[in-house]
Amino acid sequence: MEASSEQQKKSENSSSSSSSKLLLYSYWQSSCSWRVRFALSLKGVPYEYKPVNITKGEQFSPDFKRLNPLHFVPVLVDGDIVVSDSYAILLYLEDKYPQRPLLPADPRLKALNLQAASIINSNIQPLHMLSLLKHLEEKVGPEESLSFAQLKIEKGLLALEMLLKDFASRYATGDEVYMADVFLAPQIVVSTSRFNINMSKFPTLSRLYESYKILLELEASSPERQPDAVH
Numbered sequence: 001m002e003a004s005s006e007q008q009k010k011s012e013n014s015s016s017s018s019s020s021k022l023l024l025y026s027y028w029q030s031s032c033s034w035r036v037r038f039a040l041s042l043k044g045v046p047y048e049y050k051p052v053n054i055t056k057g058e059q060f061s062p063d064f065k066r067l068n069p070l071h072f073v074p075v076l077v078d079g080d081i082v083v084s085d086s087y088a089i090l091l092y093l094e095d096k097y098p099q100r101p102l103l104p105a106d107p108r109l110k111a112l113n114l115q116a117a118s119i120i121n122s123n124i125q126p127l128h129m130l131s132l133l134k135h136l137e138e139k140v141g142p143e144e145s146l147s148f149a150q151l152k153i154e155k156g157l158l159a160l161e162m163l164l165k166d167f168a169s170r171y172a173t174g175d176e177v178y179m180a181d182v183f184l185a186p187q188i189v190v191s192t193s194r195f196n197i198n199m200s201k202f203p204t205l206s207r208l209y210e211s212y213k214i215l216l217e218l219e220a221s222s223p224e225r226q227p228d229a230v231h
Ligand SMILES: N[C@@H](CCC(=O)N[C@@H](CS)C(=O)NCC(=O)O)C(=O)O
Pocket: 030, 031, 032, 033, 054, 059, 071, 072, 073, 074, 084, 085, 086, 087, 121, 126, 129, 130, 131, 132
């Protein structure tokens, strides 16, 4: 029986992306990059690290612009497949590497994970990203810029606290690490270390933070362990 052109196309695509090693364009202190490093570490997928120093403007180079015209890390390159945005990258990894699933089968818990990840991806991190804070610092001043970021982070964390409090166990939606945790752990670390957020206002998230601190995969993917880290 002849393979349909659709099947043929699929197998050509998968062979072009399955033979080469994944490349991850990342910056050590980027929480969005950390989400992807954490997911790759949980799934045990090897990759080559490609540092992009976003504090020195390397995201604006013509080569990087071809990968992501938005000039943001992370970007994952898998053969001829280029995926930017950590949320999309995680879903791509989930399809391609089903081991250690990042989404539970139960529809309610799955929706909860997607919702929590989306809150961080859309309603927290974009409101404290480097380029926005730089702009605010220049236009209104460093103190105003910091208090704007703190206000937005606390608003988002409160939403997550309310969303997860009845479902959280050791991790955000039970006893397994899922996508909500992959987004939450780096966000909590950045919120406390860079923006001085007091986590005692968020008891459920504080409890989760304690579980995250002892996760080897989180530690292995942490900023300080990356090749471009400055100590
Ligand atoms: N939603 C995107 C956000 C990407 C993003 O904002 N990346 C930050 C680092 S966490 C960045 O590259 N910032 C560079 C800048 O602000 O110029 C994702 O999750 O990948």
